[in-house]
Amino acid sequence: MGRRPLVAGNWKMHTTIQEARKLAEAVVKAGADVIDRDIMIAPPFTALSAVFEIVRGSPSVRLAAQNICWAEKGAFTGEISPVMLKDAGCSMAIIGHSERRHVFGEDDAMINKRVLGAFEFELVPVFCIGETLDEREAGKTMEILENQMRSGLAGVTADQAQTVVVAYEPVWAIGTGKTATVEQAQEVHAFLRGLLVSMFEKNIATQIRILYGGSVNPENVDALMSQEDVDGALVGGASLKAESFDRIIHFQ
Numbered sequence: 001m002g003r004r005p006l007v008a009g010n011w012k013m014h015t016t017i018q019e020a021r022k023l024a025e026a027v028v029k030a031g032a033d034v035i036d037r038d039i040m041i042a043p044p045f046t047a048l049s050a051v052f053e054i055v056r057g058s059p060s061v062r063l064a065a066q067n068i069c070w071a072e073k074g075a076f077t078g079e080i081s082p083v084m085l086k087d088a089g090c091s092m093a094i095i096g097h098s099e100r101r102h103v104f105g106e107d108d109a110m111i112n113k114r115v116l117g118a119f120e121f122e123l124v125p126v127f128c129i130g131e132t133l134d135e136r137e138a139g140k141t142m143e144i145l146e147n148q149m150r151s152g153l154a155g156v157t158a159d160q161a162q163t164v165v166v167a168y169e170p171v172w173a174i175g176t177g178k179t180a181t182v183e184q185a186q187e188v189h190a191f192l193r194g195l196l197v198s199m200f201e202k203n204i205a206t207q208i209r210i211l212y213g214g215s216v217n218p219e220n221v222d223a224l225m226s227q228e229d230v231d232g233a234l235v236g237g238a239s240l241k242a243e244s245f246d247r248i249i250h251f252q
């Protein structure tokens with residue numbers, strides 16, 4: 001069976017509750033005619049409950065958190081637990097986003113704890129990996145990605161792996177307007193698929209969705225989505241504009 005594409009919007013630290021409601025309404029409207037693909041939106045924590053009230057009736061739109069703690073509750077100031085996120089309506093959580101890794105210093109071990117915590121509470125991790133420009137220029141892209149993948153998914157069972165979403169986001173392409181070429185994206189995605197085959201069984205690895213992220217926009221989405229191993233997009237900037245995200249959702 002083919003992999004069902006996923007178009008995911010990461011709103012980052014944007015939108016008040018009122019703005020989030022408006023944007024979510026537009027996404028639900030845009031997704032109303034969509035039957036062959038999934039849509040995910042990740043508003044800031046403060047807007048999750050309000051957005052859930054808007055997306056809960058939609059057959060295609062799922063709600064995600066932008067990060068997740070591994071513990072159910074306790075002394076973790078500033079963190080949000082999986083139970084709280086489910087309570088707010090989330091079924092998915094972005095983990096290991098490059099801004100968490102590079103701005104807030106989250107390392108592979110912490111990201112792995114978050115991934116395992118999400119699984120424990122039955123939330124779907126959208127697990128992000130990506131190389132920096134220096135690493136790419138030094139010819140280390142695949143080595144870096146392999147390390148991130150193996151450490152981030154350490155301890156994940158084959159059953160759990162079936163549901164994970166992997167997002168390949170080259171750091172140099174996030175928020176910069178520079179997109180990987182379709183060939184660069186497909187080359188990495190094919191490598192990641194092979195890596196997943198070596199980590200899990202082939203019939204599991206071929207079901208795992210691998211999203212591309214990094215300056216995806218209405219102009220480049222069709223070409224990226226035409227690649228065999230590109231199963232969707234994780235979209236930052238362009239997901240904040242209803243019209244652009246509508247066009248990305250309707251990639252051809």
Ligand code: PEP
Pocket residue numbers: 010012169173174175176177213214215216234235236237238
């Ligand atoms: C992201 O936030 O994951 C992202 C890819 O951002 P942008 O689309 O703005 O590059």
